[in-house]
Amino acid sequence: MAETRAGAPAPALDETMLAMDVVDTIRHADRVVERELEGPGRQARLRERLREIYASQGIEVADHVLDAGITALEQQRFAYTPKGEGWKRSVATAWATRARWGRFALAGFGVLVVAFGVYHFTVSAPRAREAAAIARELETELPRALRAEHDRVLAGTQEAAPRAEAARLLAEGEAAARAGNLTEARARRTALNDLAARLASAYTVRIVNRPGEPSAVWRVPAANPRARNYYLVVEAVDRDGRPVEVPIISEEDGRVARVSRWGLRVPEAEFERVRRDKLADGIIDQPVIGQKVAGSSATNWTVQTNGGAILSW
Known part of the structure; x- marks a missing residue:
């Protein structure tokens, strides 16, 4: 804003620059704007108030210059409007603030x-x-x-x-x-x-013949309570007498297990023969009842059997 000493003549100013100064004066005089721009005749009151402000500074401003400044303020002609956010500005801002967010x-x-x-x-x-x-x-x-x-x-x-x-x-x-x-x-x-x-595999199937262990058992099938199924309790051993596990399928529940001992189903006559043999002296005279040789998928039995089996008794 141009200033002069008291009593000194006001300097000559370009009207455009003076109008910009008027706008700046209005912006910085918040009370002037709040009070003088309200109600009817606001431009006239604002013009008079501005004339007083400039007169106090020793500056004489023509009415048309004041009017131009007021009009420019209302039209925002001398207001700075920042440009939109572009990628270059964003990059520059990020670089300038890197210490804060880096x-x-x-x-x-x-x-x-x-x-x-x-x-x-x-x-x-x-x-x-x-x-x-x-x-x-x-x-x-x-x-x-x-x-x-x-x-x-x-x-x-x-x-x-x-x-x-x-x-x-x-x-x-x-x-x-x-x-x-x-x-x-x-x-x-x-x-x-x-x-x-x-x-x-190669193994021998023999009837279990040890004290305190059964050599033969019978079961009542669930499907026919009047019948009995007869089994010899047998075990598979190799030529050194060691147990050999073989896959056995239970005819009672279809369960498959690898075991060395199971119940082999036989006719009642075979069951009775073994039972009487053991009762006679506690020893089964002919315990071996089957032989499985290497290369064969089947066991050769010396007793009559359909191959049915059980896994528990």
Whole structure:
């Protein structure tokens, strides 16, 4: 704002600059604006008030200049309106305030790096390794293992039935591996392994003949309370007398278990023969009733039996 000493003539000012000064004076004189711009005749009152303000400073301002300043204020012609937020301004602002937000951003970035590292080493990488291992097993290891177990079966027997079963299991296992069905492919490999192990095993089946243990039992079937089923309690042993576990299916509940001792179903006459033999002197004269040789899938029995079995008595 132009100022002059008391009594000095007012300097000559460009009217546009003077009008801008009028606007600035009005903006900084809040009371003037609040009081003089209210109600009718506000421009006239404001003009007089402005003339007094300039006169006190020794400046004489023409009415049309005051009117131009008032009009410019109302039209916001000399007001500064900041430009909208552009990407350049945003970048500049961020750079200027980097000291304030930089350490928080750096800490956040560090947290993200640590979190990514933890996720990678505990989740992502193990999953990737597992997926690669499964793919390798399906493409290479399982087909090779299936073929090896199949060949082991063929090498261990000349019987048609187990060889046909081995061929079926091999085909199903290879198809499952090609389809990406890991569970089914593994199951066929296990079945081939079990078949090869059964064929390779050799053991003797004998009636249990020890003090305090039953050698024969009978059961009343749930489906026919008037009937009785008769069983010899038997065990499988190798040539050194050690127990051999074999897969047995219970005819009572269909449960399958690998056991070395089970109840073998026989006719009543065979049951009575063994019972009388043991009652005579506490010893069974002919305890061996079956023989399983390597390469064979069946047991050769010396007693009459349909192969039915129970797992508990």
